[in-house]
Amino acid sequence: MLSPSFVVIWEFEGKPKISYVTVFERPGLQEFLNQLSEFAELVLFTAGLEGYARPLVDRIDAENRFSHRLYRPSTICTEFREHVKDLSCLSKNLCRTVIVDNNPFSFLLQPLNGIPCIPFSAGQPHDTQVPRFPLS
Template sequence: MVSKTKKKASTKSIKDINRRRWRRKTPIKNVVAASSAVLSSIHRRISKLLTKLGLTRLSSSNRKRNSYKILKKSAHFNFQQQDTVCKTLLFEDSVENSLLPPSISNRKTIFLDLDETLVHSKTSPPPEKFDFVVRPVIDGEPMDFYVRKRPGIDELLEALALKYEVVVFTAALKEYASLVVDRLDRNGFISHRLYRDSCRNVDGKLVKDLGFVGRDLKKVVIVDDNPVSFSNQPANAILIKPFVDDACDRELWEIERLF
């Protein structure tokens, strides 16, 4: 009888032995063991992904001490490249060379011109009335621009941002326009900015070609005071009256009501 018992015990599989060990553990030990197994699995998957991307490789010695490894700074890897990697992983179907990053929402997009649509700017001498001054350096020379906001601009940006993706698309230089938009958009209502370098030169004229923005043209509108700007997609445009200094101007209120 003894020999038969020993034979039966010897035929038990590894699964049976592991199952008995699992039952002998306390509930806390079981939870710890399960968590450790999950973390090990995640660690292996992350290691494989990072190795494929060529960003880092975890050594066996570091594995024993830490579950991670800090990426070293490299001249061949910067945050712009990191953003590109992230976009490639998240948005495999994105259009190459589009002016905007892929949209992560189903919102429609409204492109707003800057000068004479949202504001009017003037260099020295200063006008009688202005809201703020920006001092960009253009071609190595600092310049003063006295900016007047169009009536209703603050309310328009806040209202549009609730329902739409708002993008400023201007033919102005980035050195100047970025400073103006910074002052206009203290609350972050504007999702993206496009400057002169995003325009196309067509017969010596700057055109804002919406075909390169990476958005469905059925869900895109541009508001601009210059018909040349939207000459490639006139059906997607709303022509607005140019603004200079009229304190009674109501155009932006009408745009808000329209949308």
């Protein structure tokens, strides 16, 4: 689904930056988030800078289904990679926690909690990474 283009004004290194952005959602994303939010706590965890990512997420999550939003400062630096998502900041018991990401380095610290997905672009209107069946 294509959302309208819009302007994002954010600050980087103390200077305002202007970006013209079009948001492309994976087919089925909204339905998937609606179904998951009925029985699971949804947390957004991005390595993006908050000033840039927040307006994009606001467009995708107009229903406020995410209970928390974590941005780049919540990631950690490891000897292998910068901006790694450490799920232990959410809970010490991760037996019911998963991270879905197209970057396998995102779940470097908790590989058993990672669900990899392929990257998505606007040229993939028939993408099937998001399940299209009732989850309940």
